[in-house]
Amino acid sequence: MVPGDLRYTKEHEWIRVEGDEAVIGITQHAADQLGDIVFVELPGAGRTLEAMATFGVVESVKAVSDLFAPVSGEVIGANDALAGAPEVVNTDPYGDGWMLRIRLADPGQVDDLLDAAAYDALIAEG
Amino acid sequence: MPYGSHTADDRARMLETIGIASVDELFEAIPEALRAGPLRLDGPEPELELSARLAGLAARNRVDLASFLGAGAYRHWTPAVVDQMLLRGEWYTAYTPYQPEVSQGTLQSIYEYQSMLAELTGLDVVSASHYDGGAATAEAALMTCRATRRERILVSRAVHPHYRQTLETYASGAGLAAEEVPLVADGPLAGTTDLVALARLLDDPARPVAGVVAAQPNVLGLLEDMPEIGRLAHAAGALFVGVIEPVSLAVLAPPGEYGADIAAGEGQPLGIPLQYGGPYLGIVACTDPLVRQIPGRLVGQTSDLDGRRAFVMTMRAREQDIRREKAASNICTNQALLALAASIYLATIGPHGLRDVAAGGAARAAELEAALAAAGAPRMHAGAYLNEFVVRVPDARGVHARLLDRGVLAGIPTADLLPDEPALSDGLLVCATEVTTSAEIGQFASALRAELAAAPVAGGAR
Numbered sequence: 001m002v003p004g005d006l007r008y009t010k011e012h013e014w015i016r017v018e019g020d021e022a023v024i025g026i027t028q029h030a031a032d033q034l035g036d037i038v039f040v041e042l043p044g045a046g047r048t049l050e051a052m053a054t055f056g057v058v059e060s061v062k063a064v065s066d067l068f069a070p071v072s073g074e075v076i077g078a079n080d081a082l083a084g085a086p087e088v089v090n091t092d093p094y095g096d097g098w099m100l101r102i103r104l105a106d107p108g109q110v111d112d113l114l115d116a117a118a119y120d121a122l123i124a125e126g
Numbered sequence: 127m128p129y130g131s132h133t134a135d136d137r138a139r140m141l142e143t144i145g146i147a148s149v150d151e152l153f154e155a156i157p158e159a160l161r162a163g164p165l166r167l168d169g170p171e172p173e174l175e176l177s178a179r180l181a182g183l184a185a186r187n188r189v190d191l192a193s194f195l196g197a198g199a200y201r202h203w204t205p206a207v208v209d210q211m212l213l214r215g216e217w218y219t220a221y222t223p224y225q226p227e228v229s230q231g232t233l234q235s236i237y238e239y240q241s242m243l244a245e246l247t248g249l250d251v252v253s254a255s256h257y258d259g260g261a262a263t264a265e266a267a268l269m270t271c272r273a274t275r276r277e278r279i280l281v282s283r284a285v286h287p288h289y290r291q292t293l294e295t296y297a298s299g300a301g302l303a304a305e306e307v308p309l310v311a312d313g314p315l316a317g318t319t320d321l322v323a324l325a326r327l328l329d330d331p332a333r334p335v336a337g338v339v340a341a342q343p344n345v346l347g348l349l350e351d352m353p354e355i356g357r358l359a360h361a362a363g364a365l366f367v368g369v370i371e372p373v374s375l376a377v378l379a380p381p382g383e384y385g386a387d388i389a390a391g392e393g394q395p396l397g398i399p400l401q402y403g404g405p406y407l408g409i410v411a412c413t414d415p416l417v418r419q420i421p422g423r424l425v426g427q428t429s430d431l432d433g434r435r436a437f438v439m440t441m442r443a444r445e446q447d448i449r450r451e452k453a454a455s456n457i458c459t460n461q462a463l464l465a466l467a468a469s470i471y472l473a474t475i476g477p478h479g480l481r482d483v484a485a486g487g488a489a490r491a492a493e494l495e496a497a498l499a500a501a502g503a504p505r506m507h508a509g510a511y512l513n514e515f516v517v518r519v520p521d522a523r524g525v526h527a528r529l530l531d532r533g534v535l536a537g538i539p540t541a542d543l544l545p546d547e548p549a550l551s552d553g554l555l556v557c558a559t560e561v562t563t564s565a566e567i568g569q570f571a572s573a574l575r576a577e578l579a580a581a582p583v584a585g586g587a588r
Binding site for chain 1: 418444448449452
């Protein structure tokens, strides 16, 4: 079961809304599929994100994958701790493995994302 | 290995599937004049006769000339052990296997290449490897754009014109802008990158620069103020690419010392014979923070389950076979065999030997400069050089052609190398290395003296 308080994308990112801000990361399923994560490339504060456009990359020992913004917004900060310890994305993807904090451009966009049940169904399909 | 090519039926079905009538239609984007025509080959000949005919063709090559040609490719002595090692059948594979760790020897050779080039460049990371100096320089320029997320590259006109053309081709394909930094026309800094112009080009907040590309020594053989170019680039938030000639790094400050973020260059001088059109070896090195941007493979050292030294393909996840169109480079092929030649060469002659090669070339060049000046062709520029320089010769093209008849390949007319530089219209770019002999220098000087004496006085009536 994925956490119930988050919303999800089909590309396996999660988002947690906190007022007019939100935190973004990738799901445990995504981290498991990627394998050992060795590098995360994230945008700096001030960058503008556009919903479903790529904002960074996550590199595992076997692949490099794009990260997609669940919603539009402006980057407030990135999780700098991942530069030295990218493996935290594998061990704690919903907690210390978070990637970006953003200011939402349009909070309504969150409603278009998958809820926990829908995301569970998506990954159950394989 | 048996290999079945596509049958006519296979081809017809593929053409039908993609909806074209002939294979030629795939190449219509290439201008007609540039497309290969049909090969007109004679009928088969007995091996004896064919061999004699090929020997006759080969005899038309001029191998008797005293050569002073450099301009990006350099004659050096290659110890016999380099070819002896290189010709071993174990190395003759075109590709690193898809499970590269089964080829520990190949990986170790690449690792040693990376290690020696990192020591030579003073940078943290070296990839293995690229086609040639031009491709390496273009890849380095693209790295600066990816790393800074900017789209404008400044390249000095004192970078080899072929490298600039390659860079321009890569940049235009990627939607990036490549602009040239002019040369200083006269005075003590003539022939070097115009730093005032560079500062002006960098000072455009609306069009921030990703990277500045300059060569050391530059294409005219002159030494640039690389620390200052790097300082200007960094002050504008741009990265600095130093285009290197690897032998010179034995005596000049390496890129890692003068503030370059990336070094790129031609590896041919390291034990690779002069060949028309290559294959040569493109070198790219960078600082650790740029490691994710460097194209090509990176091999690392690790230990196996039993604690023994082993080698792995450490970083390749951004290569084309894995990341498709988002790969760090669309060139997936490397020059492992030539990188190996460079490794064997460097390991054979060692750091002291390489210093001797570089210093020997510089000493020969000083001898050449004095001899040519005495023959009536003084240097055109005042700045310091290592082993290549421009001499002022009236009607340089004509003199160059006539010197061939006297058995001397007098470098290259600067008007041919850099036709867009009016200040260089009467020059010959000449080079000496450790293999240049005093006898050759004497032959060049006396032939030149004779030519200059025979030529009409500049500006006079013929």
